[in-house]
Amino acid sequence: MSAQLPPCLLWSPDDHRPLEEYQTGIPRWCVGCGDNAILAAVQRLCRDESLSPERTVFVSGIGCSSRLPHYMRAYGFHGTHGRALPIAEGVKMARPDLTVFVTTGDGDCLSIGAAHWLHALRYNMDLTVLLHDNHIYGLTKKQVSPTSPIGTRSNTTPKGSFLPPLNPLTVTLGVPNASFVAQAVDWIPEVLYQILSAAYRHKGTSFVRILQRCPEFMPGMFDPWVRDPSRTLLLRHEKALTLSPAVAATYRNQREHDPSDMNAAREIASVDDPIPVGILYHDPSAPRYEEIRNGGSVRTRETIRRGLEAELDRLTIWPEAPAAGA
Amino acid sequence: MRAYRGAAPPENPPAAPPHAPGSSSALHVPTLERPVTQPRRALRRAIDEHVVEIVSDSGEGAQRCGQSFGAIAARSGLGIWTVEIIPAEIQPPARSVAGASGNRIRIASRPVTNGGDEVDLVVAFNEQVLRGRVEAGELRPGATILLESAWSNDRDPQIAREYAETREELVAHGYRVIDIPMDAESRKIVSDPRRGKNMFALGMLCLIYGLDLRLAREQIALTFGKKDQAVIDQNVRLLEAGWAWAERELDLRYELKAMPVTAPQVVMNGNTAIALGILASGMEICAMYPITPATSASHYLTEVFERVGGIVHQAEDEIAACAFAIGASYAGKCAVTITSGPGFSLKQEGIGLAVMTEIPLVVVDVQRGGPSTGQPTKPEQGDLLAAMFGAHGDAPKVVLAVSGIEDCFYAMITARKIAETFNTVVIVLSDGSLATAQQPIPRPAFSEEWLAPPVDQSPVPEGALPYDWDATTGLIRRWIPGQPGGMHTITGVAHDRAGHIAYDATSNEDGLRHRSLKLAALQRTLRCPSVFGGDDGDLLIVGWGSTKGAIEEAVERLRAEGRRVSSLHLGFIQPLPSGVGEILRRFRKVVTVEMAWADRPEDALIDEDNRRYSPLAMLLRSRFLVDVDCWTDVSGRPMRPGAIRDAMIDRLTSV
Ligand SMILES: Cc1ncc(C[n+]2csc(CCOP(=O)(O)OP(=O)(O)O)c2C)c(N)n1
Ligand code: SF4
Ligand SMILES: [Mg+2]
Numbered sequence: 001m002s003a004q005l006p007p008c009l010l011w012s013p014d015d016h017r018p019l020e021e022y023q024t025g026i027p028r029w030c031v032g033c034g035d036n037a038i039l040a041a042v043q044r045l046c047r048d049e050s051l052s053p054e055r056t057v058f059v060s061g062i063g064c065s066s067r068l069p070h071y072m073r074a075y076g077f078h079g080t081h082g083r084a085l086p087i088a089e090g091v092k093m094a095r096p097d098l099t100v101f102v103t104t105g106d107g108d109c110l111s112i113g114a115a116h117w118l119h120a121l122r123y124n125m126d127l128t129v130l131l132h133d134n135h136i137y138g139l140t141k142k143q144v145s146p147t148s149p150i151g152t153r154s155n156t157t158p159k160g161s162f163l164p165p166l167n168p169l170t171v172t173l174g175v176p177n178a179s180f181v182a183q184a185v186d187w188i189p190e191v192l193y194q195i196l197s198a199a200y201r202h203k204g205t206s207f208v209r210i211l212q213r214c215p216e217f218m219p220g221m222f223d224p225w226v227r228d229p230s231r232t233l234l235l236r237h238e239k240a241l242t243l244s245p246a247v248a249a250t251y252r253n254q255r256e257h258d259p260s261d262m263n264a265a266r267e268i269a270s271v272d273d274p275i276p277v278g279i280l281y282h283d284p285s286a287p288r289y290e291e292i293r294n295g296g297s298v299r300t301r302e303t304i305r306r307g308l309e310a311e312l313d314r315l316t317i318w319p320e321a322p323a324a325g326a
Numbered sequence: 327m328r329a330y331r332g333a334a335p336p337e338n339p340p341a342a343p344p345h346a347p348g349s350s351s352a353l354h355v356p357t358l359e360r361p362v363t364q365p366r367r368a369l370r371r372a373i374d375e376h377v378v379e380i381v382s383d384s385g386e387g388a389q390r391c392g393q394s395f396g397a398i399a400a401r402s403g404l405g406i407w408t409v410e411i412i413p414a415e416i417q418p419p420a421r422s423v424a425g426a427s428g429n430r431i432r433i434a435s436r437p438v439t440n441g442g443d444e445v446d447l448v449v450a451f452n453e454q455v456l457r458g459r460v461e462a463g464e465l466r467p468g469a470t471i472l473l474e475s476a477w478s479n480d481r482d483p484q485i486a487r488e489y490a491e492t493r494e495e496l497v498a499h500g501y502r503v504i505d506i507p508m509d510a511e512s513r514k515i516v517s518d519p520r521r522g523k524n525m526f527a528l529g530m531l532c533l534i535y536g537l538d539l540r541l542a543r544e545q546i547a548l549t550f551g552k553k554d555q556a557v558i559d560q561n562v563r564l565l566e567a568g569w570a571w572a573e574r575e576l577d578l579r580y581e582l583k584a585m586p587v588t589a590p591q592v593v594m595n596g597n598t599a600i601a602l603g604i605l606a607s608g609m610e611i612c613a614m615y616p617i618t619p620a621t622s623a624s625h626y627l628t629e630v631f632e633r634v635g636g637i638v639h640q641a642e643d644e645i646a647a648c649a650f651a652i653g654a655s656y657a658g659k660c661a662v663t664i665t666s667g668p669g670f671s672l673k674q675e676g677i678g679l680a681v682m683t684e685i686p687l688v689v690v691d692v693q694r695g696g697p698s699t700g701q702p703t704k705p706e707q708g709d710l711l712a713a714m715f716g717a718h719g720d721a722p723k724v725v726l727a728v729s730g731i732e733d734c735f736y737a738m739i740t741a742r743k744i745a746e747t748f749n750t751v752v753i754v755l756s757d758g759s760l761a762t763a764q765q766p767i768p769r770p771a772f773s774e775e776w777l778a779p780p781v782d783q784s785p786v787p788e789g790a791l792p793y794d795w796d797a798t799t800g801l802i803r804r805w806i807p808g809q810p811g812g813m814h815t816i817t818g819v820a821h822d823r824a825g826h827i828a829y830d831a832t833s834n835e836d837g838l839r840h841r842s843l844k845l846a847a848l849q850r851t852l853r854c855p856s857v858f859g860g861d862d863g864d865l866l867i868v869g870w871g872s873t874k875g876a877i878e879e880a881v882e883r884l885r886a887e888g889r890r891v892s893s894l895h896l897g898f899i900q901p902l903p904s905g906v907g908e909i910l911r912r913f914r915k916v917v918t919v920e921m922a923w924a925d926r927p928e929d930a931l932i933d934e935d936n937r938r939y940s941p942l943a944m945l946l947r948s949r950f951l952v953d954v955d956c957w958t959d960v961s962g963r964p965m966r967p968g969a970i971r972d973a974m975i976d977r978l979t980s981v
Contacts, residue, residue: 024813025826053813054807054808054809054810054811054812054813055807055808057657057807058815059653062818069815070815070817070826070827072815073813074813075807075812075813075814075815076813076814076815076816077653077656077683077815077816077817078815078816078817078818078819079649079652079679079818080649080675080676080679080818083645083646083649083675083676083679085646086641086642086645086646086647086649086650086653087649087650087652087653087656088653089646089650089653090611090613090649090650090651090652090653090654090655090656090657090661091653091654091656091657091807092653093611093637093639093650093653093654094610094611094653094654094655094657094658094659094661095657095658095659095781095807095808097808098657098807098808115642115643115646116642116645116646116649118642119641119642119646293637293639294632294635294637295637297635298635299610299634299635299636301774301777303633303634303635304605304606304608304634304635304777305772305774306634307605307630307633307634308602308605308606308634308772309772310633311602311605311630312592312602312769312770315592315593315594315598316590316591316592316769317397317400317401317587317590317591317592317593317766318587318590319586319587319588319589319590
């Protein structure tokens with residue numbers, strides 16, 4: 001990709017602790033694929049939060065991005081196309097003690113899995129959802145996706161795509177009970193990391209849309225933004241992101257945004273150039289489905305037996321003269 | 327006016343007439359004015375069984391009346407089988423031919439396992455819903471009809487005319503129509519007879535069949551237990567009024583010998599039994615999306631599950647429900663998803679995923695008429711092959727079919743156990759006829775062995791592989807998130823023993839072989855079902871699922887007629903237990919009886935080269951190379967023993 005990348009792309013966490021504890025396998029993504037940067041940020045997050053690998057589960061659908069669980073030393077479930085969210089919900093309901101991440105692509109989440117996406121936001125279970133949005137179907141080799149800009153030439157739209165793209169942020173912000181909505185870009189790893197850690201710490205469904213470069217099928221797609229830092233709008237707030245001097249110096253186009261302000265969040269989300277980066281909305285008090293439903297509650301054999309007997313009692317026909325009456 | 331098909335004069339009188347109502351008693355049309363004060367001293371006629379129906383517009387309580395009648399009969403020691411009559415619409419227009427709502431109750435002096443043949447006696451709240459039943463061939467020729475008479479002087483002349491015409495026609499077709507002023511009589515007690523007639527009718531039925539009024543009062547208290555005493559009292563008054571009226575005005579009296587009730591029994595329908603079975607199996611998560619006729623199982627489960635720490639999750643669709651259940655199972659708590667036809671189709675990709683990743687999963691399919699939306703409220707057995715082969719690729723899974731109410735309960739316990747032991751999908755096939763059919767079954771005695779073991783969180787030995795398939799059985803030891811040292815990613819992509827994506831030929835074959843071997847390993851533990859009837863003979867009927875009771879009753883009748891007919895009923899269909907082929911070969915002719923489509927040989931274009939056999943017949947033919955024929959019924963009503971008997975007589979004469 002471009003040689004004139006801003007310095008923050010070259011930034012890497014100071015590794016005083018080994019990341020290996022969270023790494024496994026060799027990622028098979030293309031060189032320059034933004035998924036690599038997302039993986040690195042996730043592994044760093046796990047390390048920094050000292051997540052126990054055996055109590056952490058990565059659930060994904062199908063797509064290039066959905067390969068991520070294979071590269072994490074943790075439990076992983078690489079599911080079916082579009083169904084990462086409901087699988088993850090089942091995991092969380094059964095075992096609220098587990099930390100659950102979901103990685104999904106723009107096709108996976110916004111097209112085939114769109115129904116699940118909307119409802120996952122309503123359930124607001126404690127899941128950290130990473131939407132790898134490369135504006136294209138990568139794994140199936142370049143078909144238009146719901147977020148492809150209008151006019152995108154792909155194998156199913158050789159003359160250019162027909163429809164305006166879907167805006168996952170505004171849609172998400174329109175769903176009642178959505179509790180954490182953020183946008184990150186793979187080429188500013190420090191901010192990506194910060195957003196992921198805020199997402200992880202949020203109790204509820206954290207929805208992080210990550211603009212992800214796909215040099216293979218969308219070469220240069222984000223170059224104008226990568227090259228020109230003024231086309232990124234960084235959101236800062238004491239309750240959200242505080243920017244490091246290096247980032248603040250490069251990305252001067254900033255805006256103070258209180259993530260509890262839904263109206264402002266919607267307004268910011270509706271603009272795609274400059275690209276807003278940061279936490280758009282955060283409501284730490286939104287109810288969580290697994291809590292409402294008492295997911296993972298402890299049952300004893302005795303409670304089950306008693307519950308069953310009570311029901312059977314209701315349905316039972318007793319012999320006319322019970323022994324006691326004799 | 328259309329002819330009443332069901333009432334065509336019988337060319338061959340029914341084969342087993344002892345329980346047909348007598349034609350000797352004269353048509354008796356009591357009128358309100360007739361001042362009869364003395365109870366009629368009618369003789370009770372001994373019968374072995376009767377099929378009774380009560381039909382109304384929906385919302386008039388015929389279902390409650392029928393259920394209560396069934397329960398009282400069961401408590402009196404009679405064998406019962408009740409079937410709900412459900413209109414396809416929630417609120418069909420009043421007095422519409424397709425709008426019958428109610429209950430059919432077969433009562434007998436012995437245990438019954440199916441709904442029987444035609445109706446002997448029906449209580450109808452209006453003549454139009456009754457017409458629907460008559461036209462559908464539900465009534466026995468000459469059946470007794472207790473018909474609400476209020477319509478005869480309805481303010482709307484059109485209605486009065488319809489009533490008069492229909493009534494006349496019913497009489498002309500040989501039915502014994504008795505006018506009952508249920509409306510007027512109930513009005514003496516309640517202002518809105520629509521809300522009380524049903525208990526009046528219940529009182530009449532109790533008198534007619536000699537059931538104990540005390541039990542009936544108790545039943546009302548049970549039914550309305552949640553309401554206040556005034557409601558119970560009022561319903562008891564209606565009940566007693568119905569009883570007293572019938573005692574005064576009717577000469578209908580039947581007597582059925584009761585069997586002493588010696589052990590506690592539970593009366594429930596198939597869906598309730600499935601729900602309780604789920605509870606008893608130790609499963610704690612059920613994910614579902616509403617669909618008829620499966621939903622009532624989830625309704626009931628919702629009611630009882632939370633009290634024991636379980637959860638019924640209504641997902642956004644069946645795909646999500648299946649995925650949710652898979653996620654829960656993956657995390658260590660074997661889950662169940664309940665659905666019917668269209669929802670079952672949607673779950674197929676998820677089922678394939680669970681098979682591939684070797685996650686236990688229980689799927690209940692309460693079959694209905696198909697394809698597509700089909701007949702939501704009518705039973706059919708059209709999903710057998712979809713259950714076996716519906717997921718793409720080779721996706722070996724266990725398919726078992728429940729054949730009765732008791733089976734519905736225990737099958738869930740078995741299904742959970744198999745799913746967890748073999749780390750695979752178990753599909754339980756029920757259908758709409760069991761879903762709402764009630765029968766008393768011996769009260770299950772709880773056993774701790776039914777329950778799931780606690781979630782394993784022990785460390786995984788170093789170097790162990792997640793898919794270390796056993797060479798003989800194909801079994802793996804699955805690890806559950808939380809187990810230290812067991813971190814691995816499972817995938818629906820072809821994978822090797824480490825769970826890593828692997829596209830090489832060896833790994834692919836390894837996976838296919840071992841997932842398939844698991845079925846063989848299970849198969850070795852299965853016992854062949856025993857033959858009902860004689861060990862060999864002229865004809866073997868093979869059935870599966872809800873038709874068991876009807877088939878066996880047909881076999882009993884045929885054997886009583888001296889025919890060498892037996893039946894074999896399959897619970898496990900995949901894998902099939904050993905020995906089935908050998909049984910098939912002992913009979914001169916083998917016919918499956920199924921509620922599914924099979925091409926009719928009499929159709930001009932159908933011949934042996936293109937005839938599409940019914941699912942089980944196709945299966946048995948291909949597995950055993952036996953020339954299995956099939957007889958199928960897709961009328962949308964539960965199988966009738968009489969119909970099976972007649973069809974088998976045909977087959978026997980063509981042997
Ligand atoms: C049911 C189903 N339909 C289609 C596919 C083929 N398929 C696999 S991935 C994919 C799209 C992937 O795009 P996206 O979700 O954006 O992920 P990316 O590869 O871009 O990361 C499709 C259509 C599939 N695996 N399953
Ligand atoms: S095709 Fe695109 S998304 Fe997929 S790995 Fe390559 S660069 Fe990444
Ligand atoms: Mg994509």
